[in-house]
Each structure stands twice: as C-alpha cells, then as structure tokens.
Amino acid sequence: MSIPSAIRPPSSEIVVAVTGASGGPYALRLLDCLEAAGRNVHLIVSPLGRRLLADECGVTRLDSESLIGRASSLIRLYNYQDVGCALASGSYLTAGMVICPCTSNTLGAIASGLGDNLITRAAHVTLKESRRLVLVHREMPLGAIDLENMLRLQRAGAIICPAAPGFYMRPESVGDLVDFVVGKVLDLLGVEHSLKTRWAERQGGGSETVRTTTD
Numbered sequence: 001m002s003i004p005s006a007i008r009p010p011s012s013e014i015v016v017a018v019t020g021a022s023g024g025p026y027a028l029r030l031l032d033c034l035e036a037a038g039r040n041v042h043l044i045v046s047p048l049g050r051r052l053l054a055d056e057c058g059v060t061r062l063d064s065e066s067l068i069g070r071a072s073s074l075i076r077l078y079n080y081q082d083v084g085c086a087l088a089s090g091s092y093l094t095a096g097m098v099i100c101p102c103t104s105n106t107l108g109a110i111a112s113g114l115g116d117n118l119i120t121r122a123a124h125v126t127l128k129e130s131r132r133l134v135l136v137h138r139e140m141p142l143g144a145i146d147l148e149n150m151l152r153l154q155r156a157g158a159i160i161c162p163a164a165p166g167f168y169m170r171p172e173s174v175g176d177l178v179d180f181v182v183g184k185v186l187d188l189l190g191v192e193h194s195l196k197t198r199w200a201e202r203q204g205g206g207s208e209t210v211r212t213t214t215d
Contacts, residue, residue, distance in 0.1 A: 012040045014189060015087060015097035015126070017119040020048025021138040023101030023163055024056035025174070029182045030100050031075065032068045037191050041075045042087055042094070043067075044118050048103075080117055087122045096132030096189055097122055101163060104139050104146050110158075111149035123158075133158040134188050136181070159188055169196050 014034060018027045027049075034041050045053070045062060053059040064072040078085055086092040099106060099119065106119060115121035126133040135158055137150070150160045161184060165177040176196075183197030 012038065013042065013094040014039050014191075015042045015044070015094055015122050017044045017046070017097065017099040017102075017106075017122070018049035018053065019046045019099060019101060019103045019106045019119065020052050021101040021103040022052070022056065023136070023138040024053050024059070025178045026136065026138075026163055026181055026185075027053070027100050028057055028059070028067060029178050030098070030185060033182060033186055033193055033195070034191060035064070035068055035072050035074050037186075037193065039074065039191060042078060043075055044078045044080055044087070044122065046080050046106075046117070046119060052101075078118055080119065082118055083115065083121045085118065087118060088125060090125050090129045094126070094131060096134070097126040098134040098136065098185055098189060099123065100134075100136035100185060101138040102135045104137070104149075107135060107137060107146065107149050107153070110135075111152045127157050130157060132189065134161050134185055135159065136161050136163050136185060138163040161185060161188060168199060 016027075016031060016034070031041060031043070043062075050062070059066050062077050064070065064075045067075065078087060109120045110123045113124070115124050123133055135153065137146075137160060139146070154160055163181050165171070165180040169176065169180060171177050171180065179195045180197055183193055183195035186193045186195070187197065
C-alpha cells in the first residue's frame with residue numbers, strides 16, 4: 001500500500017551527523033554537495049567530531065561559511081545533547097540520516113539501543129520510522145564486535161557504507177577519492193550529483209583486454 005502524499009517524508013530534509021572517526025574531508029564534501037542540491041541539512045556534530053574537523057580540516061567554527069565556504073540558510077546546526085529537539089521525534093519528517101564519518105563507538109551505541117545523545121537518538125528514530133540510515137564507518141581493521149554490530153544494524157534496516165574509495169575511476173588526487181565515497185553516499189540518499197562514481201563514466205569507457213606474459 002502506498003503512503004499518502006500528505007505524510008510522505010519531504011525529500012529535502014536530511015539529517016547529517018559527524019563523529020570523531022578520521023574522515024573530516026568526507027563530511028565537508030557531503031555537506032557541500034547536499035547544500036548545492038538544495039537539500040535542508042540538519043547537522044549534528046559530536047564533541048570529538050568538532051575536534052576532528054579542527055584537526056583534519058582547520059574548521060573551528062560550525063557555520064556554513066566555515067563548513068562549505070559560503071553562506072547558506074540550508075544548513076542548521078543542532079546541539080549534540082539536545083535529545084528534546086525536533087530531530088529526536090519520529091513526528092518530524094525527514095528523508096533519512098547519514099553519519100559521516102561514523103566511529104565504532106557510535107556504531108556500537110546505535111546497535112545497542114542507546115539514545116543518550118542527539119546523534120544516537122536521531123538514528124533510532126530514523127530506523128523505527130523505516131527511513132534510510134547510512135553509516136559511513138571509517139575505522140579499520142574490523143574486529144568481531146564491529147562486524148556483529150554492523151550485521152545487527154543492517155538487519156534493523158541501516159545501510160553500512162564503509163569509506164572505502166574505489167580506484168577504477170583512476171583517481172588523480174585525494175579529492176577524487178573523497179568524491180568517490182561522497183558520491184556513493186549521495187546515491188544512497190537519493191540525491192542527484194555530478195561526481196564521478198560509476199563504472200560507465202570512466203574515461204575511455206568500454207572493456208579492456210588484460211595482457212598476460214610468461215616472463
């Protein structure tokens with residue numbers, strides 16, 4: 001049965017959370033692309049996420065000009081501890097949520113049912129309302145606990161999207177690798193973009209024959 005249009009989550013509302021796993025450039029590029037696509041971004045940054053953005057990206061102020069290099073009313077910042085705000089309620093309609101980057105600590109907290117901050121609470125709301133939750137896990141290697149938490153969350157409806165850039169697009173810079181991961185995340189959120197992430201877009205196209213030798 002289709003959902004009446006009056007109660008369908010608006011496609012423009014997306015929750016973005018930033019935690020302390022290395023991967024600040026992924027977060028900033030994602031915010032840049034979402035804003036450029038005209039999406040309303042509800043941003044939550046954990047205390048260690050703030051430290052991450054400062055250490056890796058030199059971002060010490062959390063406003064749109066510092067985050068994406070331009071003023072914008074589409075990015076709204078929320079207090080990490082404000083579990084009483086609108087994002088903590090399923091009655092606030094969104095198109096989904098992405099945690100980028102996502103630490104193993106945050107992964108485990110969500111998998112364990114904790115909701116003691118706005119990031120984990122909003123994630124649980126996203127899952128219970130059957131909306132899209134994308135977790136861009138960045139830590140490595142993976143232990144048994146991480147793998148079990150990922151499986152538990154995937155079974156609950158989350159999408160585990162490790163920050164693992166591919167090389168078939170023949171990247172020439174760190175920015176190309178960042179764009180590859182961000183493009184995958186945008187695809188999962190249903191946001192149109194022009195980042196090169198698909199095999200068909202590879203320069204030269206077509207198939208290639210791999211030559212082998214006996215040397």
